Amino acid sequence: MVTSLDWAPNTNRIVSCSQDKNAYVWTFDSSTNKWGPTLVHLRVDRAAIQVRWSPNEQKFAVASGSSSVAICYFGEDNNWWVSKHLKKSIASSVLSISWHPNSVLIVCGGADMVTRVFSTFIKGIDERPAPSVWGERLPFGTLCGEYESEYNGWIHSASFSPDGNQIAFVAHDSTLSIVDPVNNSIYSIQSPTVPHYQLSWVSPDKIIVSGQQPCPTACKLTSSGWEFSKETAKKGTGRPTTPRDRDSPLSRSSAFNIFRQMDSRASAVFSGDGAEEEHENGSAIS
Template sequence: MAQKHQLCNCISALAFNADHTKLALSPNNHELHIYNFDGKEWKSEAILKDHYQIITGIDWAPKTNRIVTCSQDRNAYVYENVDGKWKPTLVLLRINRAATCVKWSPQENKFAVGTGAKLVSICYFDEEGDWWVSKHIKKHRSSVISVSWHPNNILLATGSTDFRCRIFSAFIKGVDDPNETQALGELVAEYSAGAWVHHVDWSPSGDCLAFTCHNSSIGFMYQNETQFLRIKDLPLVVGGWVGETNYIAGGYDRNPTLFQLKNDKWERIGYVDQKATSQTQKKPVNSFKNARSMFGGMVDRGTSSTITKVETLHENNINQLWILDGKIATGGIDGRVIFWPFSLVKKALNVDLN
Protein backbone atom coordinates (compact mmCIF):
# COMPACT_ATOMS: atom_id res chain seq x y z
CA MET A 1 0.00 0.00 0.00
CA ALA A 2 1.29 3.45 -0.90
CA GLN A 3 2.04 5.81 2.01
CA LYS A 4 0.86 9.40 1.64
CA HIS A 5 2.31 12.31 3.64
CA GLN A 6 0.98 15.87 3.35
CA LEU A 7 4.00 18.01 4.26
CA CYS A 8 3.06 21.42 2.81
CA ASN A 9 0.86 23.11 0.22
CA CYS A 10 3.31 22.80 -2.68
CA ILE A 11 6.76 21.25 -3.23
CA SER A 12 9.19 22.93 -5.61
CA ALA A 13 12.26 20.80 -4.77
CA LEU A 14 12.97 17.65 -2.76
CA ALA A 15 15.92 15.44 -1.75
CA PHE A 16 16.67 12.58 0.67
CA ASN A 17 19.73 11.82 2.80
CA ALA A 18 21.80 8.63 2.46
CA ASP A 19 19.65 6.28 4.58
CA HIS A 20 16.38 8.04 3.58
CA THR A 21 15.45 8.85 7.19
CA LYS A 22 15.58 12.58 6.48
CA LEU A 23 14.38 14.74 3.63
CA ALA A 24 14.87 18.33 2.58
CA LEU A 25 12.23 20.22 0.63
CA SER A 26 11.16 23.70 -0.34
CA PRO A 27 7.45 24.55 -0.01
CA ASN A 28 7.59 26.66 -3.18
CA ASN A 29 9.24 29.62 -1.45
CA HIS A 30 12.68 30.74 -0.23
CA GLU A 31 12.74 28.35 2.75
CA LEU A 32 14.55 25.02 3.08
CA HIS A 33 12.65 22.62 5.35
CA ILE A 34 14.39 19.56 6.79
CA TYR A 35 12.28 16.68 8.12
CA ASN A 36 13.17 13.63 10.19
CA PHE A 37 11.23 10.34 10.05
CA ASP A 38 10.46 8.97 13.53
CA GLY A 39 9.11 5.65 12.26
CA LYS A 40 5.54 6.85 11.86
CA GLU A 41 5.56 10.35 10.46
CA TRP A 42 7.82 13.10 9.16
CA LYS A 43 8.59 15.78 11.75
CA SER A 44 10.12 19.18 11.10
CA GLU A 45 13.73 19.42 12.25
CA ALA A 46 14.92 22.76 10.84
CA ILE A 47 13.83 25.65 8.62
CA LEU A 48 16.64 27.53 6.84
CA LYS A 49 16.01 30.94 5.27
CA ASP A 50 19.22 31.94 3.50
CA HIS A 51 17.67 32.32 0.03
CA TYR A 52 15.32 35.21 -0.69
CA GLN A 53 13.46 33.79 -3.70
CA ILE A 54 11.94 30.39 -4.59
CA ILE A 55 14.29 27.42 -4.19
CA THR A 56 14.31 25.50 -7.49
CA GLY A 57 16.74 22.65 -6.77
CA ILE A 58 18.00 20.57 -3.83
CA ASP A 59 20.47 17.68 -3.71
CA TRP A 60 21.74 15.82 -0.64
CA ALA A 61 25.21 14.20 -0.93
CA PRO A 62 25.03 10.69 0.60
CA LYS A 63 28.72 10.42 1.57
CA THR A 64 29.62 13.90 2.83
CA ASN A 65 26.09 14.66 4.12
CA ARG A 66 26.20 18.07 2.45
CA ILE A 67 23.06 19.71 1.08
CA VAL A 68 23.25 22.00 -1.94
CA THR A 69 20.41 24.31 -2.96
CA CYS A 70 19.84 26.74 -5.82
CA SER A 71 17.23 29.40 -6.28
CA GLN A 72 15.60 31.98 -8.51
CA ASP A 73 17.69 34.53 -6.58
CA ARG A 74 20.68 33.39 -8.74
CA ASN A 75 22.48 31.93 -5.72
CA ALA A 76 23.45 28.50 -4.44
CA TYR A 77 24.32 27.40 -0.92
CA VAL A 78 26.19 24.39 0.41
CA TYR A 79 25.01 23.35 3.88
CA GLU A 80 27.13 21.31 6.30
CA ASN A 81 25.92 19.95 9.61
CA VAL A 82 28.18 21.29 12.38
CA ASP A 83 27.31 20.28 15.95
CA GLY A 84 23.72 19.58 14.96
CA LYS A 85 23.18 22.87 13.13
CA TRP A 86 23.23 23.49 9.39
CA LYS A 87 25.91 26.00 8.38
CA PRO A 88 25.47 27.63 4.92
CA THR A 89 28.28 28.61 2.54
CA LEU A 90 27.47 30.85 -0.42
CA VAL A 91 28.59 29.61 -3.86
CA LEU A 92 29.88 32.01 -6.52
CA LEU A 93 27.70 31.05 -9.49
CA ARG A 94 28.39 34.20 -11.54
CA ILE A 95 25.03 34.12 -13.36
CA ASN A 96 22.52 36.85 -14.27
CA ARG A 97 19.42 34.65 -14.49
CA ALA A 98 17.69 32.21 -12.14
CA ALA A 99 19.26 28.89 -11.20
CA THR A 100 16.92 26.04 -12.17
CA CYS A 101 18.40 22.72 -10.96
CA VAL A 102 21.40 21.27 -9.11
CA LYS A 103 23.13 17.87 -8.80
CA TRP A 104 26.17 16.59 -6.91
CA SER A 105 28.70 14.59 -8.92
CA PRO A 106 29.13 10.90 -7.98
CA GLN A 107 32.39 11.61 -6.11
CA GLU A 108 30.75 14.65 -4.45
CA ASN A 109 33.78 16.86 -5.16
CA LYS A 110 31.76 19.18 -7.43
CA PHE A 111 28.20 19.89 -8.50
CA ALA A 112 26.41 21.25 -11.54
CA VAL A 113 23.82 24.06 -11.54
CA GLY A 114 21.53 24.56 -14.51
CA THR A 115 20.44 28.14 -15.15
CA GLY A 116 18.17 30.39 -17.15
CA ALA A 117 21.31 32.14 -18.46
CA LYS A 118 21.84 29.46 -21.17
CA LEU A 119 24.72 27.89 -19.25
CA VAL A 120 25.70 25.38 -16.58
CA SER A 121 27.87 26.32 -13.61
CA ILE A 122 30.29 23.56 -12.59
CA CYS A 123 31.09 24.31 -8.96
CA TYR A 124 34.00 23.01 -6.87
CA PHE A 125 35.75 23.91 -3.62
CA ASP A 126 38.82 26.11 -3.89
CA GLU A 127 41.12 25.08 -1.03
CA GLU A 128 43.31 28.15 -1.37
CA GLY A 129 40.46 30.63 -1.23
CA ASP A 130 38.40 28.45 1.15
CA TRP A 131 35.21 28.93 -0.86
CA TRP A 132 33.03 27.36 -3.55
CA VAL A 133 33.74 28.72 -7.04
CA SER A 134 32.46 27.86 -10.51
CA LYS A 135 33.32 27.56 -14.18
CA HIS A 136 30.79 27.76 -17.00
CA ILE A 137 29.62 25.54 -19.87
CA LYS A 138 27.92 27.95 -22.30
CA LYS A 139 26.92 25.96 -25.40
CA HIS A 140 23.14 26.21 -24.95
CA ARG A 141 20.60 28.33 -26.78
CA SER A 142 18.06 28.53 -23.96
CA SER A 143 17.49 27.68 -20.30
CA VAL A 144 19.02 24.51 -18.86
CA ILE A 145 16.36 22.85 -16.69
CA SER A 146 17.90 19.44 -15.95
CA VAL A 147 21.39 17.99 -15.37
CA SER A 148 22.66 14.48 -14.70
CA TRP A 149 26.18 13.19 -13.96
CA HIS A 150 27.63 10.11 -15.62
CA PRO A 151 29.04 7.56 -13.12
CA ASN A 152 32.57 8.42 -14.35
CA ASN A 153 32.28 11.83 -12.62
CA ILE A 154 33.38 13.61 -15.83
CA LEU A 155 30.51 13.56 -18.35
CA LEU A 156 27.46 15.71 -17.72
CA ALA A 157 24.12 15.43 -19.53
CA THR A 158 21.91 18.50 -19.84
CA GLY A 159 18.30 19.05 -20.86
CA SER A 160 17.31 22.44 -22.24
CA THR A 161 14.29 24.36 -23.47
CA ASP A 162 16.06 24.71 -26.84
CA PHE A 163 14.78 21.18 -27.63
CA ARG A 164 18.23 19.62 -27.16
CA CYS A 165 19.74 16.95 -24.97
CA ARG A 166 23.54 17.35 -24.76
CA ILE A 167 26.51 15.58 -23.19
CA PHE A 168 29.54 17.64 -22.11
CA SER A 169 32.87 17.10 -20.45
CA ALA A 170 32.76 18.67 -16.98
CA PHE A 171 36.45 18.10 -16.23
CA ILE A 172 37.93 20.47 -13.63
CA LYS A 173 41.72 20.75 -13.49
CA GLY A 174 43.05 20.08 -10.00
CA VAL A 175 39.83 18.34 -8.98
CA ASP A 176 39.50 15.43 -11.42
CA ASP A 177 41.92 12.81 -12.73
CA PRO A 178 44.80 14.67 -14.45
CA ASN A 179 44.93 11.95 -17.13
CA GLU A 180 41.55 12.99 -18.51
CA THR A 181 41.94 14.33 -22.06
CA GLN A 182 38.58 16.08 -22.55
CA ALA A 183 38.55 19.77 -21.59
CA LEU A 184 35.76 21.48 -19.66
CA GLY A 185 32.82 22.30 -21.91
CA GLU A 186 33.80 19.99 -24.77
CA LEU A 187 30.61 18.83 -26.49
CA VAL A 188 30.57 15.03 -26.68
CA ALA A 189 27.08 14.50 -28.16
CA GLU A 190 23.95 16.46 -29.03
CA TYR A 191 20.47 15.13 -29.79
CA SER A 192 17.28 16.81 -30.96
CA ALA A 193 14.31 15.96 -28.76
CA GLY A 194 11.59 17.86 -30.61
CA ALA A 195 10.43 19.71 -27.47
CA TRP A 196 11.59 21.02 -24.12
CA VAL A 197 13.70 18.42 -22.33
CA HIS A 198 12.28 18.30 -18.81
CA HIS A 199 14.55 15.65 -17.30
CA VAL A 200 17.78 13.77 -18.11
CA ASP A 201 18.96 10.74 -16.16
CA TRP A 202 21.90 8.35 -16.64
CA SER A 203 21.35 4.66 -15.91
CA PRO A 204 23.40 3.19 -13.00
CA SER A 205 26.01 1.81 -15.43
CA GLY A 206 26.10 4.95 -17.57
CA ASP A 207 25.30 2.95 -20.73
CA CYS A 208 21.94 4.64 -21.32
CA LEU A 209 20.59 8.16 -20.92
CA ALA A 210 16.84 8.64 -20.45
CA PHE A 211 15.19 11.99 -21.14
CA THR A 212 11.58 13.14 -20.92
CA CYS A 213 10.15 15.79 -23.24
CA HIS A 214 7.24 18.23 -23.26
CA ASN A 215 5.72 16.62 -26.38
CA SER A 216 4.70 13.56 -24.33
CA SER A 217 7.69 11.52 -25.44
CA ILE A 218 10.53 9.79 -23.67
CA GLY A 219 13.88 8.86 -25.19
CA PHE A 220 16.47 6.23 -24.27
CA MET A 221 19.85 7.13 -25.70
CA TYR A 222 22.60 4.56 -26.22
CA GLN A 223 25.97 5.02 -27.86
CA ASN A 224 24.77 3.80 -31.25
CA GLU A 225 21.03 4.50 -31.23
CA THR A 226 18.20 6.38 -29.57
CA GLN A 227 14.76 4.88 -28.96
CA PHE A 228 11.80 7.27 -28.69
CA LEU A 229 8.40 6.40 -27.24
CA ARG A 230 5.46 8.75 -27.80
CA ILE A 231 2.75 8.30 -25.17
CA LYS A 232 -0.90 9.31 -25.52
CA ASP A 233 -1.02 10.90 -22.08
CA LEU A 234 0.23 14.20 -20.68
CA PRO A 235 3.98 14.99 -20.60
CA LEU A 236 6.39 13.37 -18.17
CA VAL A 237 8.52 15.71 -16.06
CA VAL A 238 10.77 13.56 -13.84
CA GLY A 239 12.05 9.98 -13.70
CA GLY A 240 14.36 7.47 -12.07
CA TRP A 241 16.06 4.15 -12.83
CA VAL A 242 15.32 0.82 -11.13
CA GLY A 243 18.30 -1.20 -12.31
CA GLU A 244 19.20 -1.08 -16.01
CA THR A 245 15.92 -2.26 -17.51
CA ASN A 246 13.20 -0.39 -15.60
CA TYR A 247 12.45 3.32 -15.64
CA ILE A 248 9.78 5.09 -13.59
CA ALA A 249 8.57 8.52 -14.73
CA GLY A 250 5.94 10.96 -13.53
CA GLY A 251 4.45 14.26 -14.59
CA TYR A 252 1.21 16.00 -15.48
CA ASP A 253 -0.96 12.87 -15.24
CA ARG A 254 -0.25 12.69 -11.47
CA ASN A 255 0.48 8.97 -11.77
CA PRO A 256 3.93 7.28 -11.91
CA THR A 257 4.45 5.30 -15.13
CA LEU A 258 6.69 2.26 -15.63
CA PHE A 259 8.79 1.71 -18.77
CA GLN A 260 10.65 -1.56 -19.26
CA LEU A 261 13.29 -2.88 -21.65
CA LYS A 262 12.12 -6.07 -23.36
CA ASN A 263 14.01 -7.78 -26.17
CA ASP A 264 16.18 -4.69 -26.67
CA LYS A 265 13.09 -2.45 -27.06
CA TRP A 266 11.59 -0.10 -24.51
CA GLU A 267 7.89 -0.47 -23.77
CA ARG A 268 5.41 1.45 -21.65
CA ILE A 269 4.00 -1.03 -19.13
CA GLY A 270 1.41 1.13 -17.37
CA TYR A 271 0.49 3.35 -14.43
CA VAL A 272 1.61 2.46 -10.93
CA ASP A 273 -1.56 3.84 -9.31
CA GLN A 274 -3.91 1.21 -10.71
CA LYS A 275 -6.90 2.28 -8.61
CA ALA A 276 -6.97 5.61 -10.40
CA THR A 277 -6.89 4.07 -13.87
CA SER A 278 -9.97 1.96 -13.10
CA GLN A 279 -12.12 5.01 -12.28
CA THR A 280 -14.54 6.51 -14.77
CA GLN A 281 -12.86 9.36 -16.63
CA LYS A 282 -14.46 12.76 -17.12
CA LYS A 283 -16.35 12.98 -20.41
CA PRO A 284 -15.04 15.69 -22.76
CA VAL A 285 -17.25 18.57 -23.87
CA ASN A 286 -18.40 17.66 -27.37
CA SER A 287 -20.54 20.60 -28.47
CA PHE A 288 -20.41 24.36 -28.63
CA LYS A 289 -23.58 24.56 -26.53
CA ASN A 290 -22.14 22.45 -23.73
CA ALA A 291 -18.88 24.41 -23.82
CA ARG A 292 -20.74 27.73 -23.61
CA SER A 293 -22.83 26.42 -20.73
CA MET A 294 -19.76 25.21 -18.87
CA PHE A 295 -17.83 28.48 -19.15
CA GLY A 296 -20.97 30.51 -18.47
CA GLY A 297 -21.42 28.63 -15.22
CA MET A 298 -17.83 29.24 -14.25
CA VAL A 299 -18.22 33.00 -14.85
CA ASP A 300 -21.64 33.38 -13.21
CA ARG A 301 -21.31 30.98 -10.27
CA GLY A 302 -17.60 30.16 -10.11
CA THR A 303 -18.42 26.47 -10.56
CA SER A 304 -18.67 23.88 -13.33
CA SER A 305 -20.78 20.75 -13.47
CA THR A 306 -17.97 18.94 -15.30
CA ILE A 307 -15.55 19.15 -12.36
CA THR A 308 -14.99 15.70 -10.89
CA LYS A 309 -13.05 14.35 -7.95
CA VAL A 310 -9.37 13.59 -8.61
CA GLU A 311 -8.92 9.83 -8.22
CA THR A 312 -5.12 9.69 -8.18
CA LEU A 313 -3.24 9.85 -4.87
CA HIS A 314 -1.48 12.94 -6.15
CA GLU A 315 -3.95 15.78 -6.71
CA ASN A 316 -1.56 17.78 -8.86
CA ASN A 317 1.50 17.34 -11.07
CA ILE A 318 4.37 15.11 -9.97
CA ASN A 319 7.54 17.20 -10.15
CA GLN A 320 9.89 15.18 -7.91
CA LEU A 321 10.81 11.48 -8.08
CA TRP A 322 13.42 9.49 -6.18
CA ILE A 323 14.30 5.78 -6.22
CA LEU A 324 14.92 4.64 -2.65
CA ASP A 325 15.61 1.22 -1.09
CA GLY A 326 12.70 -0.97 -2.19
CA LYS A 327 10.35 1.91 -3.00
CA ILE A 328 9.69 4.96 -5.14
CA ALA A 329 9.13 8.40 -3.63
CA THR A 330 7.20 11.06 -5.52
CA GLY A 331 6.60 14.69 -4.60
CA GLY A 332 4.03 16.97 -6.18
CA ILE A 333 2.71 20.46 -6.56
CA ASP A 334 -0.02 19.31 -4.16
CA GLY A 335 2.57 19.25 -1.34
CA ARG A 336 2.38 15.49 -0.93
CA VAL A 337 5.21 12.98 -0.67
CA ILE A 338 4.03 9.47 -1.56
CA PHE A 339 6.03 6.26 -1.15
CA TRP A 340 5.27 3.42 -3.58
CA PRO A 341 6.78 0.04 -2.49
CA PHE A 342 8.27 -2.10 -5.25
CA SER A 343 5.91 -4.87 -4.11
CA LEU A 344 2.94 -2.67 -4.99
CA VAL A 345 4.36 -1.97 -8.45
CA LYS A 346 5.03 -5.65 -9.09
CA LYS A 347 1.52 -6.65 -8.05
CA ALA A 348 -0.23 -3.85 -9.93
CA LEU A 349 1.63 -4.32 -13.22
CA ASN A 350 2.64 -7.99 -12.95
CA VAL A 351 6.31 -7.22 -13.59
CA ASP A 352 9.69 -7.99 -12.07
CA LEU A 353 11.76 -4.98 -10.98
CA ASN A 354 14.94 -6.90 -10.17
Protein backbone atom coordinates in the same frame (compact mmCIF):
# COMPACT_ATOMS: atom_id res chain seq x y z
CA MET B 1 12.43 31.41 -4.17
CA VAL B 2 14.54 28.32 -3.56
CA THR B 3 14.29 26.21 -6.69
CA SER B 4 16.27 23.10 -5.81
CA LEU B 5 18.06 21.25 -3.02
CA ASP B 6 20.44 18.33 -2.97
CA TRP B 7 22.02 16.43 -0.11
CA ALA B 8 25.41 14.75 -0.24
CA PRO B 9 25.02 11.76 2.07
CA ASN B 10 28.72 10.92 2.59
CA THR B 11 30.01 14.41 3.35
CA ASN B 12 26.69 15.45 4.93
CA ARG B 13 26.35 18.69 3.04
CA ILE B 14 23.30 20.29 1.49
CA VAL B 15 23.41 22.58 -1.50
CA SER B 16 20.54 24.90 -2.31
CA CYS B 17 19.98 27.24 -5.22
CA SER B 18 17.42 29.90 -5.86
CA GLN B 19 15.97 32.44 -8.21
CA ASP B 20 18.23 35.11 -6.72
CA LYS B 21 21.04 33.58 -8.86
CA ASN B 22 22.94 32.25 -5.84
CA ALA B 23 23.65 28.88 -4.34
CA TYR B 24 24.50 28.01 -0.75
CA VAL B 25 26.40 25.02 0.58
CA TRP B 26 25.09 24.12 4.03
CA THR B 27 27.32 22.28 6.49
CA PHE B 28 26.26 20.83 9.81
CA ASP B 29 27.92 22.03 12.96
CA SER B 30 27.43 19.34 15.58
CA SER B 31 28.54 21.56 18.48
CA THR B 32 25.69 24.00 17.95
CA ASN B 33 23.43 21.47 16.25
CA LYS B 34 22.79 23.89 13.37
CA TRP B 35 23.27 24.05 9.63
CA GLY B 36 25.41 26.95 8.44
CA PRO B 37 25.41 28.33 4.87
CA THR B 38 28.36 29.29 2.65
CA LEU B 39 27.54 31.50 -0.30
CA VAL B 40 28.56 30.27 -3.73
CA HIS B 41 28.82 33.00 -6.33
CA LEU B 42 27.58 31.24 -9.47
CA ARG B 43 28.20 34.17 -11.87
CA VAL B 44 24.96 33.48 -13.76
CA ASP B 45 22.65 36.33 -14.73
CA ARG B 46 19.34 34.49 -14.50
CA ALA B 47 17.68 32.22 -11.96
CA ALA B 48 19.27 28.96 -10.86
CA ILE B 49 16.90 26.12 -11.72
CA GLN B 50 18.31 22.83 -10.49
CA VAL B 51 21.31 21.77 -8.43
CA ARG B 52 22.90 18.31 -8.13
CA TRP B 53 25.97 16.99 -6.29
CA SER B 54 28.30 14.85 -8.33
CA PRO B 55 28.37 11.21 -7.14
CA ASN B 56 31.81 11.72 -5.55
CA GLU B 57 30.47 14.86 -3.82
CA GLN B 58 33.48 16.96 -4.83
CA LYS B 59 31.52 19.14 -7.25
CA PHE B 60 28.02 20.25 -7.90
CA ALA B 61 26.28 21.46 -11.02
CA VAL B 62 23.68 24.21 -11.25
CA ALA B 63 21.35 24.50 -14.22
CA SER B 64 20.35 28.07 -14.88
CA GLY B 65 18.14 30.28 -16.96
CA SER B 66 21.17 32.01 -18.48
CA SER B 67 21.64 29.18 -21.01
CA SER B 68 24.45 27.64 -19.04
CA VAL B 69 25.36 25.09 -16.42
CA ALA B 70 27.65 26.21 -13.60
CA ILE B 71 30.06 23.54 -12.36
CA CYS B 72 31.24 24.39 -8.86
CA TYR B 73 34.13 22.95 -6.89
CA PHE B 74 35.92 23.98 -3.73
CA GLY B 75 39.13 25.88 -4.43
CA GLU B 76 41.42 25.12 -1.48
CA ASP B 77 43.78 27.99 -2.38
CA ASN B 78 41.12 30.65 -2.02
CA ASN B 79 38.92 28.85 0.51
CA TRP B 80 36.04 29.55 -1.83
CA TRP B 81 33.66 27.67 -4.12
CA VAL B 82 34.72 28.28 -7.71
CA SER B 83 32.20 28.24 -10.56
CA LYS B 84 33.03 27.34 -14.16
CA HIS B 85 30.45 27.50 -16.92
CA LEU B 86 29.34 25.08 -19.59
CA LYS B 87 27.83 27.21 -22.34
CA LYS B 88 28.70 25.60 -25.64
CA SER B 89 25.73 25.71 -28.05
CA ILE B 90 23.12 25.89 -25.29
CA ALA B 91 20.46 28.27 -26.61
CA SER B 92 17.97 28.51 -23.76
CA SER B 93 17.29 27.74 -20.11
CA VAL B 94 18.66 24.46 -18.82
CA LEU B 95 15.88 22.68 -16.95
CA SER B 96 17.45 19.43 -15.88
CA ILE B 97 20.90 18.05 -15.10
CA SER B 98 22.10 14.61 -14.12
CA TRP B 99 25.57 13.18 -13.39
CA HIS B 100 27.34 10.22 -14.89
CA PRO B 101 28.54 7.72 -12.25
CA ASN B 102 32.15 8.76 -12.98
CA SER B 103 31.43 12.32 -11.72
CA VAL B 104 32.98 13.81 -14.85
CA LEU B 105 30.27 13.65 -17.45
CA ILE B 106 26.97 15.45 -17.07
CA VAL B 107 23.81 15.40 -19.14
CA CYS B 108 21.65 18.49 -19.39
CA GLY B 109 18.37 19.13 -21.15
CA GLY B 110 16.47 22.33 -21.54
CA ALA B 111 14.07 24.64 -23.26
CA ASP B 112 16.11 24.67 -26.48
CA MET B 113 14.76 21.15 -27.13
CA VAL B 114 18.19 19.50 -27.10
CA THR B 115 19.78 17.12 -24.61
CA ARG B 116 23.57 17.47 -24.36
CA VAL B 117 26.33 15.50 -22.71
CA PHE B 118 29.31 17.52 -21.45
CA SER B 119 32.58 16.78 -19.74
CA THR B 120 33.20 18.65 -16.49
CA PHE B 121 36.74 17.39 -15.94
CA ILE B 122 38.57 19.65 -13.52
CA LYS B 123 42.29 19.24 -13.08
CA GLY B 124 43.33 18.62 -9.50
CA ILE B 125 39.82 17.62 -8.43
CA ASP B 126 38.97 14.78 -10.76
CA GLU B 127 40.93 11.71 -11.65
CA ARG B 128 41.27 11.15 -15.32
CA PRO B 129 38.18 9.10 -16.26
CA ALA B 130 38.51 5.75 -17.99
CA PRO B 131 37.69 5.93 -21.72
CA SER B 132 34.00 5.30 -22.22
CA VAL B 133 31.40 5.30 -24.97
CA TRP B 134 31.29 9.09 -24.65
CA GLY B 135 34.93 9.64 -25.60
CA GLU B 136 38.52 9.15 -24.54
CA ARG B 137 40.04 12.57 -23.89
CA LEU B 138 37.56 14.80 -22.11
CA PRO B 139 38.86 18.27 -21.19
CA PHE B 140 36.42 20.62 -19.44
CA GLY B 141 33.53 21.70 -21.64
CA THR B 142 33.84 18.94 -24.26
CA LEU B 143 30.46 18.41 -25.91
CA CYS B 144 30.15 14.63 -26.15
CA GLY B 145 26.73 14.43 -27.76
CA GLU B 146 23.64 16.40 -28.77
CA TYR B 147 20.22 14.77 -29.10
CA GLU B 148 16.97 16.43 -30.13
CA SER B 149 13.54 15.34 -29.02
CA GLU B 150 11.55 13.76 -31.82
CA TYR B 151 8.75 16.33 -32.07
CA ASN B 152 10.63 19.42 -30.85
CA GLY B 153 9.37 19.30 -27.29
CA TRP B 154 11.54 20.97 -24.69
CA ILE B 155 13.37 18.60 -22.37
CA HIS B 156 11.88 18.19 -18.91
CA SER B 157 14.33 15.69 -17.52
CA ALA B 158 17.39 13.75 -18.68
CA SER B 159 19.38 11.06 -16.94
CA PHE B 160 22.25 8.59 -17.42
CA SER B 161 21.58 4.87 -17.18
CA PRO B 162 23.09 3.16 -14.09
CA ASP B 163 26.17 2.05 -16.07
CA GLY B 164 26.45 5.49 -17.67
CA ASN B 165 26.48 4.13 -21.21
CA GLN B 166 23.04 5.39 -22.23
CA ILE B 167 20.88 8.40 -21.53
CA ALA B 168 17.14 8.77 -21.38
CA PHE B 169 15.13 11.96 -21.56
CA VAL B 170 11.48 12.98 -21.40
CA ALA B 171 10.23 15.92 -23.42
CA HIS B 172 7.15 18.08 -23.71
CA ASP B 173 6.09 16.25 -26.89
CA SER B 174 5.03 13.29 -24.69
CA THR B 175 7.96 11.15 -25.71
CA LEU B 176 10.57 9.24 -23.77
CA SER B 177 13.82 8.80 -25.69
CA ILE B 178 16.70 6.45 -24.99
CA VAL B 179 20.03 7.33 -26.57
CA ASP B 180 22.70 4.76 -27.31
CA PRO B 181 25.88 6.63 -28.28
CA VAL B 182 27.65 3.51 -29.58
CA ASN B 183 25.54 3.30 -32.72
CA ASN B 184 24.32 6.89 -32.32
CA SER B 185 20.68 5.80 -32.18
CA ILE B 186 17.75 7.48 -30.46
CA TYR B 187 14.90 5.16 -29.57
CA SER B 188 11.81 7.25 -29.03
CA ILE B 189 8.65 5.98 -27.35
CA GLN B 190 5.44 7.91 -27.76
CA SER B 191 3.37 8.17 -24.64
CA PRO B 192 -0.43 8.00 -25.02
CA THR B 193 -0.87 10.69 -22.38
CA VAL B 194 0.31 14.15 -21.41
CA PRO B 195 4.06 14.76 -21.09
CA HIS B 196 6.17 13.25 -18.33
CA TYR B 197 8.18 15.59 -16.17
CA GLN B 198 10.66 13.32 -14.43
CA LEU B 199 12.38 10.07 -15.05
CA SER B 200 14.55 7.70 -13.11
CA TRP B 201 16.42 4.54 -14.10
CA VAL B 202 15.73 1.73 -11.66
CA SER B 203 17.76 -0.86 -13.56
CA PRO B 204 19.50 -1.02 -16.96
CA ASP B 205 16.28 -2.25 -18.56
CA LYS B 206 13.67 -0.29 -16.63
CA ILE B 207 12.83 3.40 -16.37
CA ILE B 208 10.16 5.00 -14.21
CA VAL B 209 8.57 8.18 -15.49
CA SER B 210 6.15 10.48 -13.74
CA GLY B 211 4.32 13.63 -14.58
CA GLN B 212 0.78 14.80 -14.53
CA GLN B 213 -0.65 11.34 -14.08
CA PRO B 214 -1.59 10.43 -10.54
CA CYS B 215 0.65 7.38 -10.74
CA PRO B 216 4.18 6.80 -12.12
CA THR B 217 4.59 4.61 -15.20
CA ALA B 218 7.28 2.04 -15.87
CA CYS B 219 9.01 1.63 -19.20
CA LYS B 220 10.73 -1.68 -19.84
CA LEU B 221 13.20 -2.99 -22.36
CA THR B 222 11.59 -6.04 -23.95
CA SER B 223 12.65 -8.21 -26.85
CA SER B 224 10.81 -5.85 -29.20
CA GLY B 225 12.39 -2.70 -27.80
CA TRP B 226 11.45 -0.25 -25.09
CA GLU B 227 7.77 -0.01 -24.22
CA PHE B 228 5.52 1.35 -21.52
CA SER B 229 4.38 -1.34 -19.18
CA LYS B 230 0.65 -1.68 -18.86
CA GLU B 231 0.47 -2.68 -15.21
CA THR B 232 1.73 0.45 -13.49
CA ALA B 233 -0.07 2.67 -15.95
CA LYS B 234 -3.25 1.74 -14.18
CA LYS B 235 -4.20 3.84 -11.27
CA GLY B 236 -3.88 2.41 -7.83
CA THR B 237 -1.53 -0.48 -8.55
CA GLY B 238 1.94 -0.59 -7.14
CA ARG B 239 1.22 1.63 -4.22
CA PRO B 240 -0.44 1.05 -0.91
CA THR B 241 -4.01 2.23 -0.79
CA THR B 242 -4.73 4.58 2.01
CA PRO B 243 -8.06 4.84 3.74
CA ARG B 244 -7.89 8.59 3.28
CA ASP B 245 -8.01 8.24 -0.46
CA ARG B 246 -11.24 8.44 -2.31
CA ASP B 247 -14.21 8.21 -0.02
CA SER B 248 -13.31 10.54 2.76
CA PRO B 249 -15.97 13.17 3.30
CA LEU B 250 -13.32 15.84 2.84
CA SER B 251 -12.36 14.83 -0.67
CA ARG B 252 -15.87 14.63 -2.06
CA SER B 253 -17.36 17.37 0.04
CA SER B 254 -18.19 19.94 -2.55
CA ALA B 255 -17.71 21.34 -5.96
CA PHE B 256 -15.75 24.07 -4.26
CA ASN B 257 -12.94 21.65 -3.44
CA ILE B 258 -12.87 20.40 -6.99
CA PHE B 259 -12.42 23.85 -8.41
CA ARG B 260 -9.98 24.84 -5.75
CA GLN B 261 -7.88 21.85 -6.67
CA MET B 262 -8.14 22.64 -10.36
CA ASP B 263 -6.92 26.10 -9.55
CA SER B 264 -4.07 25.18 -7.25
CA ARG B 265 -2.79 22.16 -9.13
CA ALA B 266 -3.82 23.13 -12.63
CA SER B 267 -5.42 19.71 -12.92
CA ALA B 268 -8.48 19.23 -15.06
CA VAL B 269 -9.65 16.05 -13.42
CA PHE B 270 -10.43 15.75 -9.77
CA SER B 271 -8.20 12.95 -8.65
CA GLY B 272 -9.01 12.30 -5.03
CA ASP B 273 -6.21 13.11 -2.64
CA GLY B 274 -3.94 14.87 -5.07
CA ALA B 275 -1.31 15.92 -2.61
CA GLU B 276 -0.63 12.43 -1.46
CA GLU B 277 -0.48 11.04 -4.95
CA GLU B 278 1.83 13.76 -6.12
CA HIS B 279 4.10 13.06 -3.20
CA GLU B 280 3.98 9.41 -4.12
CA ASN B 281 5.23 10.38 -7.57
CA GLY B 282 8.14 12.35 -6.25
CA SER B 283 9.25 9.81 -3.71
CA ALA B 284 8.82 6.90 -6.06
CA ILE B 285 11.34 8.17 -8.51
CA SER B 286 13.81 10.23 -6.53
